[in-house]
Amino acid sequence: MLEEIKFKKATMEDEEAIYELASSLDYTPSAILNDIEKNVFAHVELAYFEGVPIAILDYWITFDSSTIAIIYVSNKYRRNNVATHLLKRMYETLKDEGVKTIALEVRKSNTPAKNLYIKEGFKEINIKENYYADGEDAIYLVKNLESAPLILAIESSCDETSISITRNRKILSNVISSQIERHRKFGGVMPELASRLHIENVLYVLDAALKEASVMLEEIDAFAYTRGPGLVGALLVGLEVAKTLAFIYNKPLIPVHHLAGHIYANEYVTDLKFPLLAVVVSGGNTELIIMKDHLDYQIVGRTVDDAIGECYDKVARVLDLPYPGGVEIDRLAKQGKPTYHLPIPHVSSNYDVSFSGLKTHIINLVNSLKMKGEEINKADLACSFQEVALKELVDKVYQVADEYDVKQILVAGGVSANSRLKEILKNKYDNSHIELFFPPLSLCGDNAAMIARNAYHLYERKIFASLDVGVDPNWEITDFNKF
Amino acid sequence: MSNDRYGLLMDTSNIKMFIALCKNKEILVSKNLLFPRKQDELLVPEIKSLLLENEVNVKDLSFIGVGIGPGSFTGVRIAMAVAKTIAFALNLELFAIDSLMGYSNFNAPSIVIFNARSGRSYFACFDGLKSLMNSRIVSNEFALKFIEDHPNYVLRGDLRHLGLDVDTDVDAKSFLNYVSNQERVIDIKGLKPIYLKDL
Numbered sequence: 196m197l198e199e200i201k202f203k204k205a206t207m208e209d210e211e212a213i214y215e216l217a218s219s220l221d222y223t224p225s226a227i228l229n230d231i232e233k234n235v236f237a238h239v240e241l242a243y244f245e246g247v248p249i250a251i252l253d254y255w256i257t258f259d260s261s262t263i264a265i266i267y268v269s270n271k272y273r274r275n276n277v278a279t280h281l282l283k284r285m286y287e288t289l290k291d292e293g294v295k296t297i298a299l300e301v302r303k304s305n306t307p308a309k310n311l312y313i314k315e316g317f318k319e320i321n322i323k324e325n326y327y328a329d330g331e332d333a334i335y336l337v338k339n340l341e342s343a344p345l346i347l348a349i350e351s352s353c354d355e356t357s358i359s360i361t362r363n364r365k366i367l368s369n370v371i372s373s374q375i376e377r378h379r380k381f382g383g384v385m386p387e388l389a390s391r392l393h394i395e396n397v398l399y400v401l402d403a404a405l406k407e408a409s410v411m412l413e414e415i416d417a418f419a420y421t422r423g424p425g426l427v428g429a430l431l432v433g434l435e436v437a438k439t440l441a442f443i444y445n446k447p448l449i450p451v452h453h454l455a456g457h458i459y460a461n462e463y464v465t466d467l468k469f470p471l472l473a474v475v476v477s478g479g480n481t482e483l484i485i486m487k488d489h490l491d492y493q494i495v496g497r498t499v500d501d502a503i504g505e506c507y508d509k510v511a512r513v514l515d516l517p518y519p520g521g522v523e524i525d526r527l528a529k530q531g532k533p534t535y536h537l538p539i540p541h542v543s544s545n546y547d548v549s550f551s552g553l554k555t556h557i558i559n560l561v562n563s564l565k566m567k568g569e570e571i572n573k574a575d576l577a578c579s580f581q582e583v584a585l586k587e588l589v590d591k592v593y594q595v596a597d598e599y600d601v602k603q604i605l606v607a608g609g610v611s612a613n614s615r616l617k618e619i620l621k622n623k624y625d626n627s628h629i630e631l632f633f634p635p636l637s638l639c640g641d642n643a644a645m646i647a648r649n650a651y652h653l654y655e656r657k658i659f660a661s662l663d664v665g666v667d668p669n670w671e672i673t674d675f676n677k678f
Numbered sequence: 679m680s681n682d683r684y685g686l687l688m689d690t691s692n693i694k695m696f697i698a699l700c701k702n703k704e705i706l707v708s709k710n711l712l713f714p715r716k717q718d719e720l721l722v723p724e725i726k727s728l729l730l731e732n733e734v735n736v737k738d739l740s741f742i743g744v745g746i747g748p749g750s751f752t753g754v755r756i757a758m759a760v761a762k763t764i765a766f767a768l769n770l771e772l773f774a775i776d777s778l779m780g781y782s783n784f785n786a787p788s789i790v791i792f793n794a795r796s797g798r799s800y801f802a803c804f805d806g807l808k809s810l811m812n813s814r815i816v817s818n819e820f821a822l823k824f825i826e827d828h829p830n831y832v833l834r835g836d837l838r839h840l841g842l843d844v845d846t847d848v849d850a851k852s853f854l855n856y857v858s859n860q861e862r863v864i865d866i867k868g869l870k871p872i873y874l875k876d877l
Contacts, residue, residue, distance in 0.1 A: 385877065387751060387877055388877050390751065390752070390755060391751075391871075391873075391877075394755045394758060394759060394870070394871065395868070395870055397759070398762055398763070398766050398866065398867035399867050399868075401763075401766070402766075402867060412767050427752075428751070428752050428755070431718050431752060431755065431756065431759075432755060432759055434718060435718065435721070435722070435755075435756055435759035435760050435763070436759055436763050438722045438760075439722055439759070439760045439763040439764055439767075440763060440767060442722050442725070442726055442736070443736050443737075443763075443764060443767055443768065444767075661723075662722050662723040662726060663719050663720060663723045664719065665716075665718055665719040666718070
């Protein structure tokens, strides 16, 4: 049943639900609505079952401690772990905020509630006599929370220098210095230039990330960096900075797989539900990955040649579109029609995909049209290309999602920003039993917040490296804990 | 707190990893280690053990001296990333020197050369603090001719690509002397390597 309950942060749109639930509470609806609308310390969570509000949690955060004002589940829905789940959601938020203790009062006669809190790790501190209006005593309970680590992550695998500081799911800063402009004149990323810009920019980015987060290096609990895959010279800059900081402050050093980072960017918008299918699509990678648990990656399909993003960039280049080409093709395709007949790549009966045949066909087509002096309708060609390339990908996504009976599909990597891919997948999965997620646009490209998110899970499992660790430009995600 | 000034010196511009620890004007310990292609992995752990062995905490350092190239592009960036990060994080004084200068002998006129590939050499010539020829890239023929014309100069650096059996270590005392005569780097964040090769 818990599966079908929808949990959400309350907004003023939930006014009706508040009135309905408040009838069974010691609180007036207006007090709760005030918490939702005006009280910056208050957090209100609701649970709905088939459109009916069934539970509420109202808690306050003041600096590093929290108080539960209301936790209530309708009679009919008790013993379904609804309260436990509400508390779990609260713990995550408290971790984001660096809260260390939670306190609450419960009526002495309310044994089921008291038992729930004891099970949740609350300790009885004292009895507050005559606490309630009707004269009943209150039991005062407190739980200490292990606060989530403050993680500083560095991403330098390609053409963005990024440093992020996070606590659990809260991004305190995520500074990205993009080199795109500098690489444009080369029509793509030039590795040595990328390395040079990383070493020139990295401390500016670090300084900005610390200032924006109002954090000092001494406060950081762990230093994470992208170990691969990526450009070796570029990766090395991030490695040395992370290593040096881990050494100076004697804190864990966490190597993170770049693609795992892209997948975990989605964890800023949703809890992961397993099994899930991660569709990793970027300029360097195209992989279909099944995850049955956190940090459990199984590659079920991948490109046998070019990455899809790489194919986009090369087609853009032959059409004389500026770098990065993926964005341009996406934009241009909207103005075109799929009038060009292009070959549909066929790899095999498994879940691998191929893009190089399609790319070669387009390059040859464009060159021969140019030679004949015929006009090329760029918009139509971009549209035709995009339709075929994405069909190649999404057909495999559909098959894998079915075979593994996944609960979620997470799209990850730079190409997750592609509007047509989003549209196709939304058409297929909106209103289905499979949840579809894209990272927020700001986290689609390379960024360090995603590296920090994956590092959080590695931190929990104490997957740390010694100071003699290196980088690996060809690191496989399944080897995420081998370095 | 004592008034001793501890300093850490490093250079990874060439195939060797040079690290040294100094106290005031004295070199306490120095190492020239040969780790082909492993400098990225081993520089920080080597610094850590160097400090440990000498019972100096990284937070007790007052300054860092680093060779910033020319040399292997990747190698130059490794020492620079480490040096810049320590100096930035701990607010230390940072001194940057030309890596060819770092390999020079402070007490004798020196010709310093590294392999720049494709028939060329990184080349410079120093006499103490005087730079007789600034760092530059020259053809190997020029380098050989210059050496022939200046028999009284000591040869420093790595000259094996010229068919000469010279492959010197960094002389820590000379390195420290050069470092001591530099202005400190004011803009630590903005410090850039010397590549001598444009893209």
